[in-house]
Amino acid sequence: MADMPTPRLAASEFQLRLLSWFDRYGRHDLPWQSPRSAYRVWVSEIMLQQTQVTTVIGYFERFMASFPTLERLANAPQDEVLHLWTGLGYYARARNLHKAAQMAEAEHGGKLPSNSVEALMGLPGIGRSTAGAIVAQSTGQRAAILDGNVKRSLTRLHAIPGWPGKPAIEQQLWALAEYYTPTERLADYTQAMMDFGATLCKRSKPDCLSCPFNDVCLAYAQGEPKRYPESKPKKTLPTRETIMLMLRDPEGRIWLEKRPPSGLWGGLWSLPQFDKHSELNDWLEANAVNPKRDSTSPSFHHTFSHFRLEITPQPVSCDRLGGVRESGVWYDVNHPPALGLAAPVKALLSQLTPFSLNPTPGHA
DNA sequence: AAACCGGGGGG
DNA sequence: CCCCCAGGTTT
Known part of the structure; x- marks a missing residue:
């Protein structure tokens, strides 16, 4: 990529440090990690889009108890799907999930097209990052993610100014995310990126002293890791x-x-x-x-x-x-x-x- | 009270 | 490219 910022580490070194951190401190017992299937990973990723892991777990387990398979979800009444989503917010996620299950039944032989980012992105509610997470976690094929955790970690590591929601910034971040993504241990790497942002490189109180990247982190070197990422321009609410x-x-x-x-x-x-x-x-x-x-x-x-x-x-x-x-x-x-x-x-x-x-x- | 979050849709 | 839309949690 022409406009990729200079990486702070060779990809292999980044992967080594991140996965070592993950093996010790990452989350290895999330309900969608075992048993792991494209369907379960998909549902979890949709729930996780705007919601934290601890909140999602209970909803995920109730959802799976009611809709253990893609087919059961596709055939369920919308009211029942929305009922299980009550309190989770962003109800378009549930409507899209339901619709996508029906599309997968009709167009993909009853299964998610889990080895293709493009095909997944054709389903409602699945964008590039969610598609990458599903491919990487359910098939182990190489695919990058760029959720809020990854955006925060990467903007700090490279001291990237500007709001990450801006297309030009987001493009730089995708380039970095792709660059660092390994060819092995994709499920672990993907979970590691999310866990790292969620539990160490937090929005406030990042634990820089324990960070495996603090020797190369530009934001840390500048002394103000919390300056990144810059926040979204705000508007006054009517x-x-x-x-x-x-x-x-x-x-x-x-x-x-x-x-x-x-x-x-x-x-x-x-x-x-x-x-x-x-x-x-x-x-x-x-x-x-x-x-x-x-x-x-x-x-x-x-x-x-x-x-x-x-x-x-x-x-x-x-x-x-x-x-x-x-x-x-x-x-x-x-x-x-x-x-x-x-x-x-x-x-x-x-x-x-x-x-x-x-x-x-x-x-x- | 303010910040945060991934995706859909339209101009 | 830009803006708007959508809801509950954390800080």
């Missing part, structure tokens, strides 16, 4: 307001509606939302029989990456619903059905019952 209707029937069940299949909380079940109280009143007039409004609950905030949502819950009881109500359910908090819930909705419903709404092992 605030939006919404009223969430908590409509209770005489049995204490709560009315939920399914959200559109894509976009915010796509495919999840949520409380009916309104911009203004007048719109909520219109809705009650049209749909609810004998509605009785309680006092509003305290407002709270839910923050997204691009705006802040101020939620005001409005409890109302009624005898029943009268109008046309497609894609809605009366949700019994004591016998919760297997549905995906938006996080603030889950929090609101949790207040109504002593029982957890989390999916439990062997139950979901």
